Amino acid sequence: xxxxxxxxxxxxxxxxxxxxxxxxxxxxxxxxxxxxVQPSLFAMAMNTEDSLREYLHSRxxxxxxxxxxxLGAVLDFVxxxxxxxxxxxxxxxxxxxxxxxxxxxxxxxxxATGHVVAHLAVPGAMAGLxxxxxxxxDSAWIRDLLRDRTxxxxxxxxxxxxxxxEETIELAASLMAQSDVELAxxxxxxxxxxxxSHAEETTFEALSAGSVRSVVEETVGGPIGPLVxxxxxxxxxxxxxxxxTARLRSALxxxxxxxxxxxxxxxxxxxxxxxxxxxxxxxxxx
Amino acid sequence: MAGVGQLAASRQILVVVGxxxxxxxxLAASLAARTVVEIGGSVLVLTVDPARRLxxxxxxxxxxxxxxxxxxxxxxxxGVRPRGSLHVxxxxxxxxxxxxxxxxxxxxxxxxxxxxxxxxxxIASTFVASHDxxxxxxxxxxxxxxxxxxxxxxxxPARRAIDFLEAPSRMVEFFGSPLLAWxxxxxRSRSSGFAQRPFHLVANRLIGSTFLADIAEFxxxxxxxxxxxxxxxxxxxxxxxxxxxGFVVVSTLEREPVVxxxxxxxxxxxRELEIGxxxxxxxxxxxxRDDAAASAAxxxxxxxxxxxxxxxxxxxxxxxLVLAELADNYLRYRSxxxxxxxxxxxxxxxxxxxxxxxxxxxxxxxxxxxxxxxxHLWVGL
Numbered sequence: 194x195x196x197x198x199x200x201x202x203x204x205x206x207x208x209x210x211x212x213x214x215x216x217x218x219x220x221x222x223x224x225x226x227x228x229x230v231q232p233s234l235f236a237m238a239m240n241t242e243d244s245l246r247e248y249l250h251s252r253x254x255x256x257x258x259x260x261x262x263x264l265g266a267v268l269d270f271v272x273x274x275x276x277x278x279x280x281x282x283x284x285x286x287x288x289x290x291x292x293x294x295x296x297x298x299x300x301x302x303x304x305a306t307g308h309v310v311a312h313l314a315v316p317g318a319m320a321g322l323x324x325x326x327x328x329x330x331d332s333a334w335i336r337d338l339l340r341d342r343t344x345x346x347x348x349x350x351x352x353x354x355x356x357x358x359e360e361t362i363e364l365a366a367s368l369m370a371q372s373d374v375e376l377a378x379x380x381x382x383x384x385x386x387x388x389x390s391h392a393e394e395t396t397f398e399a400l401s402a403g404s405v406r407s408v409v410e411e412t413v414g415g416p417i418g419p420l421v422x423x424x425x426x427x428x429x430x431x432x433x434x435x436x437x438t439a440r441l442r443s444a445l446x447x448x449x450x451x452x453x454x455x456x457x458x459x460x461x462x463x464x465x466x467x468x469x470x471x472x473x474x475x476x477x478x479x
Numbered sequence: 480m481a482g483v484g485q486l487a488a489s490r491q492i493l494v495v496v497g498x499x500x501x502x503x504x505x506l507a508a509s510l511a512a513r514t515v516v517e518i519g520g521s522v523l524v525l526t527v528d529p530a531r532r533l534x535x536x537x538x539x540x541x542x543x544x545x546x547x548x549x550x551x552x553x554x555x556x557x558g559v560r561p562r563g564s565l566h567v568x569x570x571x572x573x574x575x576x577x578x579x580x581x582x583x584x585x586x587x588x589x590x591x592x593x594x595x596x597x598x599x600x601x602i603a604s605t606f607v608a609s610h611d612x613x614x615x616x617x618x619x620x621x622x623x624x625x626x627x628x629x630x631x632x633x634x635x636p637a638r639r640a641i642d643f644l645e646a647p648s649r650m651v652e653f654f655g656s657p658l659l660a661w662x663x664x665x666x667r668s669r670s671s672g673f674a675q676r677p678f679h680l681v682a683n684r685l686i687g688s689t690f691l692a693d694i695a696e697f698x699x700x701x702x703x704x705x706x707x708x709x710x711x712x713x714x715x716x717x718x719x720x721x722x723x724x725g726f727v728v729v730s731t732l733e734r735e736p737v738v739x740x741x742x743x744x745x746x747x748x749x750r751e752l753e754i755g756x757x758x759x760x761x762x763x764x765x766x767x768r769d770d771a772a773a774s775a776a777x778x779x780x781x782x783x784x785x786x787x788x789x790x791x792x793x794x795x796x797x798x799x800l801v802l803a804e805l806a807d808n809y810l811r812y813r814s815x816x817x818x819x820x821x822x823x824x825x826x827x828x829x830x831x832x833x834x835x836x837x838x839x840x841x842x843x844x845x846x847x848x849x850x851x852x853x854x855h856l857w858v859g860l
Contacts, residue, residue, distance in 0.1 A: 355842035357500070388808055389801065396795040397805070405790065409802070412786045415775025419766030420809040426764065427808050429840030436841075458811050462734070 194471040195478075197234035201297035205236040206287060208304045208312075214238065219464035235296075241279045244286040280315040281332070288335040291344070310364070313339065313347075313372035339373045346377025351441065353384055353434030362444045378450040380474075381438055385431045385456050388424060397424065452477050481832045483727065483856040486755040487514045487629060490725040492622055492718065493755065494632045496643065497729035498739040502760045505843055505852065506729050506836070507633035508533060512565055512846060513853025516554070519562025520628030525618060527570045527610075527635045536845050537567055549846070557847035566627070570635075575613040578620075583707035589700055598697040610635050611646035619715045622723075644719075644750065647712035725755030730826060732759050732819035737826060744829045756832035758856065759823050763838055767816035772809070780806035834858060 196203045204227055207214045215222040218230035225243040227235035291299055303309045316339065319332040339345050347368055351361040365376055389397050399405055401421040410417055442451055454473045461469055487493065487510065495507040504526055511524035523546065538553045546568040554561040577594065584590035593599050618632050634643045718724055726747055730740035740757070747754050766772065779786065783802040790798065827833045836855045843849055 352500075356502075356504075388804055390797075392796045393801045393804070396798055396801045399793070399795055400798075400801065400805070405793065405795075408790050409779075409786050410775070412789045413775040413778045415771045415778070416769070417772065417775055417779075417805070419764075419769045419772035420776055420779075420805050422764060422766050423809045423812045424805050426838070426840060427812070433841035458815070 194231060194234060194467055195474050196298045196300070197231055198471065198475075201233065203234050204290065204296040204299045205230075205234065206299060206301045207236070207238045208283060208302060209239075214302070216463055217467045239283050239286065241282045244282040248282065248285065280312050281319055281328070281335075284312060284315060284339075285331060285335060288338050291338060292334070310367045310371050313368070313374050317373065336373060342375045345374055347372075347374045348377055349379045351379060351381050353381055353437045355437055358437045358441045361441060365445060365449075376446075376449055378452060379441070379445060380452045380454060381441070382454045383456045384438070384453045385427065385434055387431060388427045394428075401425075482834045482858050483510060483756045483758065483832055484517060486725050486727070486832055488518050490629065490723060490755065491627075492618065492630050492632065492724035493727055494618075494634060494643075494724060495727045495729060496634050496743055498736040498743075501729050501731045501736050502836075503729050504633045505533060505849070506727075506758060506760060506856070507631045508537065508567075509843075509849040509852035510727070510856055511629070511631040512549075512849045513856060514629055514631075515561045515563045515565045516559050516850060516853070517562075517857060518629075521564050521566065521626065522629045522631065523566040523568060523621065523627040524631045524633065525568050525570065525614075525621065526633040527614060533843065536843055536849060537565075538846070539567065553846045557845065557850055559850060563628070568621075570610075570614055570617055572610050572613055575617050579613065579616055580704075583704035583711075585703050589703055593697075593700050596697050596700065611643045612650050614643065615646050615715055616711065619711065619718065622718060623714075644746070644752070647715045651709050651712045719752055722753060725753050727756045727758060728754055728826075728830070729758045729760055731761045732822045732826075734818075734822065737822045740826060741829070754830040756834065757826050757830040758833075759819075759826060759835045761838040762823070762835045763812060763816040763819055767809070767813045768820070773813055776806040776809040776813075779803070780810060 205214060207223065213222060214236045215230070218234075218236065220228070220230050223230070223236040223238050225237055225240045227237040230236045287299060287301060290296065304312055316332040316336040320329060320336070349361050349364055351357050361379065365379070368374060368376055400409060401424075406417065406421075438451075438453075445451065452474070454470060454477065457466060457469050457473075493510065495503050495510070497503050507526060508524050511522045514520075514522050538550050539547055546566050549565040549567060551561060551564075554565075580590055580593050580599075584593060614632070614635055618630065621627065621630055728740055728743055728747075730736045744754055744757075779802055783799045783806070786802055787799045795801075823835070834856045836852050839848075843852065
């Protein structure tokens with residue numbers, strides 16, 4: 194959304210097809226054919242069957258409507274059976290659109306952490322498995338696109354929590370070891386705000402106990418214990434999040450930019466939430 | 480409503496399922512550890528991808544392929560006396576696949592041929608669905624050996640956790656496909672088929688006949704194990720059908736994970752599998768639902784200066800600001816907590832047992848932490 198706002202013709206791709214991108218823009222679920230969900234912003238849901246059809250059509254000049262019948266089941270089986278076919282159809286479709294320069298920017302919402310490196314490494318793996326043919330040729334140029342740092346970059350989205358940071362560190366390492374794609378940046382999402390400054394914290398401690406607390410409770414006519422507990426929770430979460438962020442920072446190469454996106458509170462869902470997050474990125478990246 | 484304890488006492492396998500990032504691994508370990516304290520017996524937690532800190536919480540430098548027993552001193556140090564023993568194993572996909580081939584291959588020669596095949600190596604390490612399949616296999620094998628009174632399984636991170644359940648039947652379907660039979664048929668009779676011609680043409684032009692032949696050879700080798708796969712798949716399904724196993728659905732109380740958890744519950748029900756318990760993880764403290772405190776917070780947020788006036792200057796810096804932040808923070812968290820309540824009502828209706836585990840400011844670093852989480856699992860509602 195931020196890229197589109199800044200004037201880039203942008204394509205957003207949902208790899209799993211289950212991410213419900215449409216909801217993020219307040220529209221119907223998106224399909225394989227890109228639809229414009231915001232000015233200059235198009236969204237599509239990946240579907241390997243459509244991608245295979247499109248590939249066969251362009252590559253082998255098969256008519257768009259093949260008398261499928263049993264062939265449909267056969268193609269489906271091939272996509273399931275030959276390891277990596279599904280993955281290369283996914284990566285291949287995106288790479289093809291990228292090479293055609295139909296878009297200024299393509300943003301891909303990738304598959305789950307455990308699978309994403311397999312996706313990105315598949316052009317390399319294909320080259321090892323298939324000695325000849327158009328797939329080999331395609332693997333080669335796709336690999337070149339992925340390898341080109343001015344063209345492709347991976348962005349890892351993390352959260353200031355132990356498990357997420359652990360996974361991010363592992364993913365960054367395996368991206369480097371097993372794929373050709375450069376880690377362009379890491380976004381730390383849902384960063385909690387600092388509740389009290391140092392000076393304020395002293396005041397908070399004084400408030401949370403003894404005579405001061407009873408005066409406050411008398412004045413507002415109710416218990417403030419739960420308020421104090423909630424504040425402590427917020428302070429502790431912020432502290433532990435900051436420690437995890439620091440751990441991540443020191444584990445990443447110094448050249449990798451770490452962007453912070455603050456927690457969005459309240460009732461923001463769908464388009465409103467997307468818009469808020471785009472604002473936050475805009476603030477960070479200036 | 481009952482907690483998870485009764486389920487742990489009456490089942491031999493508990494499968495912890497749920498959306499990614501909701502804390503399945505930690506909860507599986509907590510459930511197993513608490514079972515050792517409350518019920519006893521020999522309990523195994525089979526995990527897929529533990530964080531280093533969880534390993535050290537269990538007193539292990541790291542998880543390996545081998546099953547490791549958690550030292551008794553750790554329980555003693557946490558202030559409890561274990562009634563049984565806690566064991567931990569981590570799933571190694573590659574090793575598990577090799578073991579599978581070893582079990583199912585009809586002879587040594589076939590086994591070696593498969594292990595050496597580049598397609599096999601690719602499948603075992605990168606084929607996404609294969610992780611789910613071997614996790615299920617490994618679970619069945621451990622169950623069959625009968626060494627443990629309870630096995631708690633932490634399922635692989637899948638966008639749709641249901642993949643895990645479908646893995647055995649999909650694998651059987653895969654190897655039983657008529658196309659596979661055709662692919663592995665001797666060359667001459669293959670050309671006569673009606674439906675196969677376009678496929679052969681397409682496949683040949685796309686990937687070349689050499690690779691096609693490689694695929695055929697690979698599947699031919701695998702087909703010799705078909706019977707084994709079918710038998711295993713049936714046996715695995717039987718374990719889940721016989722109520723020896725129960726599912727524990729875990730979610731955090733945020734909209735998206737809850738929607739995914741509900742989908743998971745639907746799928747379990749559709750397969751007539753028992754949803755033994757639903758666990759809400761990282762739930763905000765109850766104090767956020769205190770209406771008297773909420774009124775106090777609203778009054779404080781509206782007029783912090785009235786409190787400042789009452790208190791006078793007691794040498795407290797930024798008093799008005801701190802009071803306003805105290806109130807705002809409470810009200811912010813309270814609105815999130817209200818949403819949690821609505822979501823938890825949706826989930827709690829899905830199972831006979833329900834537990835909530837409170838949000839912790841930081842991760843679990845020792846067995847005492849795991850046992851504390853486990854205590855919440857036992858409580859119920």
